[in-house]
Amino acid sequence: MSAETVPDGFEPHFRKSPLTDPWEPLYAKRTDRAVIMGLRLARPHTNSRGLIHGGLIASLADGAMGYSCAHVMGGTASLVTVSLAVDYVGSARPGQWLAVESEVIKTGTTLCFAQSLIKADDAVIARANATFRVVPKKE
Numbered sequence: 001m002s003a004e005t006v007p008d009g010f011e012p013h014f015r016k017s018p019l020t021d022p023w024e025p026l027y028a029k030r031t032d033r034a035v036i037m038g039l040r041l042a043r044p045h046t047n048s049r050g051l052i053h054g055g056l057i058a059s060l061a062d063g064a065m066g067y068s069c070a071h072v073m074g075g076t077a078s079l080v081t082v083s084l085a086v087d088y089v090g091s092a093r094p095g096q097w098l099a100v101e102s103e104v105i106k107t108g109t110t111l112c113f114a115q116s117l118i119k120a121d122d123a124v125i126a127r128a129n130a131t132f133r134v135v136p137k138k139e
Helices: 054-072
Strands: 027-030 035-040 077-088 097-107 111-120 123-136
Touching (some): 054 077, 054 111, 054 123
Antiparallel strands (some): 035 097, 077 123, 111 123
């Protein structure tokens, strides 16, 4: 897979944010039960050691899990992160494809729980879990 290749099913991410603007292009792939986030890693995503920065991983995992909860809930609510935990079990370098594959564990009227595996070229480099507060959308 070349550095420019985007895996099948991924499209430009549907939601923009001032935080993620410098990380563009970001991609997303929707399934029945999740929103998978992805991007081709580049030098601006690295720390001083040349490895992908843990903050990038945490932020993308937080977003992917929140989007997944909202998707499973039919887009009827907004979500605010209550807690986020990330375990870093590997590393990644520029040129690799990073994918955040989330799973919604449980949705409710006030809370949503999700977990994710973060992979670089299909190798797990981190795992994360989060709890989100469900906030009804204003009409």
